[in-house]
Amino acid sequence: MRFTSETSSDGVFEQLFLLGDIPGVLWTPRGADGTRPLIVMGHGGGQNKKAPGIVDRARRFVAECGFAVVAVDAPSHGDQPEHEEFTRIATEYEARLDAGEGLAPLIAGFQALVVRQIVPEWQTVLNAVQKLSHVGIGPVGYWGVSLGCVIGVPLIAAESRVRAAVLGLGGAEVSAETAARITVPVEFLVQWDDERVPRTQSLALFDAFASKEKTLHANPGKHGEVPAFEIDSTLRFFARHLG
Amino acid sequence: MRFTSETSSDGVFEQLFLLGDIPGVLWTPRGADGTRPLIVMGHGGGQNKKAPGIVDRARRFVAECGFAVVAVDAPSHGDQPEHEEFTRIATEYEARLDAGEGLAPLIAGFQALVVRQIVPEWQTVLNAVQKLSHVGIGPVGYWGVSLGCVIGVPLIAAESRVRAAVLGLGGAEVSAETAARITVPVEFLVQWDDERVPRTQSLALFDAFASKEKTLHANPGKHGEVPAFEIDSTLRFFARHLG
Numbered sequence: 012m013r014f015t016s017e018t019s020s021d022g023v024f025e026q027l028f029l030l031g032d033i034p035g036v037l038w039t040p041r042g043a044d045g046t047r048p049l050i051v052m053g054h055g056g057g058q059n060k061k062a063p064g065i066v067d068r069a070r071r072f073v074a075e076c077g078f079a080v081v082a083v084d085a086p087s088h089g090d091q092p093e094h095e096e097f098t099r100i101a102t103e104y105e106a107r108l109d110a111g112e113g114l115a116p117l118i119a120g121f122q123a124l125v126v127r128q129i130v131p132e133w134q135t136v137l138n139a140v141q142k143l144s145h146v147g148i149g150p151v152g153y154w155g156v157s158l159g160c161v162i163g164v165p166l167i168a169a170e171s172r173v174r175a176a177v178l179g180l181g182g183a184e185v186s187a188e189t190a191a192r193i194t195v196p197v198e199f200l201v202q203w204d205d206e207r208v209p210r211t212q213s214l215a216l217f218d219a220f221a222s223k224e225k226t227l228h229a230n231p232g233k234h235g236e237v238p239a240f241e242i243d244s245t246l247r248f249f250a251r252h253l254g
Numbered sequence: 255m256r257f258t259s260e261t262s263s264d265g266v267f268e269q270l271f272l273l274g275d276i277p278g279v280l281w282t283p284r285g286a287d288g289t290r291p292l293i294v295m296g297h298g299g300g301q302n303k304k305a306p307g308i309v310d311r312a313r314r315f316v317a318e319c320g321f322a323v324v325a326v327d328a329p330s331h332g333d334q335p336e337h338e339e340f341t342r343i344a345t346e347y348e349a350r351l352d353a354g355e356g357l358a359p360l361i362a363g364f365q366a367l368v369v370r371q372i373v374p375e376w377q378t379v380l381n382a383v384q385k386l387s388h389v390g391i392g393p394v395g396y397w398g399v400s401l402g403c404v405i406g407v408p409l410i411a412a413e414s415r416v417r418a419a420v421l422g423l424g425g426a427e428v429s430a431e432t433a434a435r436i437t438v439p440v441e442f443l444v445q446w447d448d449e450r451v452p453r454t455q456s457l458a459l460f461d462a463f464a465s466k467e468k469t470l471h472a473n474p475g476k477h478g479e480v481p482a483f484e485i486d487s488t489l490r491f492f493a494r495h496l497g
Contacts, residue, residue, distance in 0.1 A: 218446075227444075228471055243490065
């Protein structure tokens with residue numbers, strides 16, 4: 012694990028790193044040492060590990076809860092190299108969405124790619140980060156919506172270290188089968204007027220989680236318009252389950 | 255307004271009162287004076303103004319937010335006398351629910367009763383309570399689920415003093431038309447396995463509110479099984495909008 016940049020502001024220490032070829036970022040409380048809860052964050056499609064929605068949440072997890080937060084670029088995103096198969100699927104996904112066509116022909120291929128490549132990569136990152144003395148082997152949470160939900164569902168299903176997850180802006184068509192293997196507490200975000208994920212698909216994915224405690228938060232607005240007050244709820248959810 | 259009992263515990267002052275024939279209860283911070291936000295609470299069917307779910311929430315609104323809280327018995331409930339028409343409708347409602355029959359034949363009559371009698375009664379209580387020096391004319395919130403939602407929707411639609419509301423466990427069949435006149439922020443509770451209100455009816459009622467800010471919280475479980483952590487969310491919702 013090689014740190015390529017270290018900065019600090021407002022009490023939050025930010026370290027960019029490369030783990031082999033995987034580019035990531037780790038946020039921790041400045042000057043912190045010792046074991047703490049760790050949130051793994053998955054960014055949305057077209058974004059990257061330092062998208063504003065990721066950074067804002069990460070800084071609040073660190074500053075208000077004392078957690079560590081790690082985010083990694085998905086293939087073909089941020090500092091990751093172009094990944095031919097990922098890009099092909101993503102491009103066809105957008106084209107089918109625009110044309111109002113079903114996504115079914117793409118799903119098996121995309122799921123296989125996530126399980127074969129992204130989940131193991133992120134698990135490797137989790138292993139490495141938990142070896143650092145200012146992170147340690149504490150409880151792990153996952154936060155990810157949209158693409159971050161598509162990646163998060165199989166990651167959480169495969170990864171017993173994850174104890175609680177905030178997911179959302181995703182549908183049953185892509186993730187329901189794997190979601191049925193998830194039993195940890197889930198807070199699930201739905202945008203009531205989501206132009207990318209049909210409402211029935213969102214509700215069906217919420218339905219699919221096997222978690223005894225799961226809570227759906229639906230708000231008016233489009234895919235990208237999750238209201239700011241949901242961040243407060245996310246903080247309390249993680250504090251309750253990991254703190 | 256005649257106070258019939260005054261008690262105090264853990265910093266919360268409780269006054270039972272009669273306003274004419276209307277029996278109610280007012281909770282305020284002990285020793286408080288001056289204007290503060292007021293929450294009007296509507297109890298569920300078969301409960302009363304001092305049901306545990308009402309008292310628990312009321313005490314937390316007072317102790318943690320410094321609010322005043324008032325609750326009134328619905329007709330045929332608590333210390334209210336038997337109300338023939340209300341009881342007849344409620345009895346038939348239960349019978350139809352048990353038999354899996356539609357509620358449509360009951361709805362117009364019940365809505366008329368709520369608008370004709372309950373809403374004006376509760377408005378009279380609101381007027382009287384806001385004249386007290388330890389309540390005053392501050393912002394008003396409404397909390398009510400199940401029967402408390404059925405009463406709350408027309409009350410809020412008629413009452414411009416209400417600035418924010420927590421509602422839920424209610425369906426569009428009873429309340430959608432009036433809900434479309436509500437524009438204040440709403441937090442709406444849905445029980446995902448509600449045996450009394452079909453899920454589609456709950457979602458349709460949420461859909462009907464004209465509020466720009468509305469947020470649906472759905473949790474697994476039956477009608478009476480709203481999880482305790484929703485109380486925390488309710489507190490923050492009211493603190494944000496009334497505090």
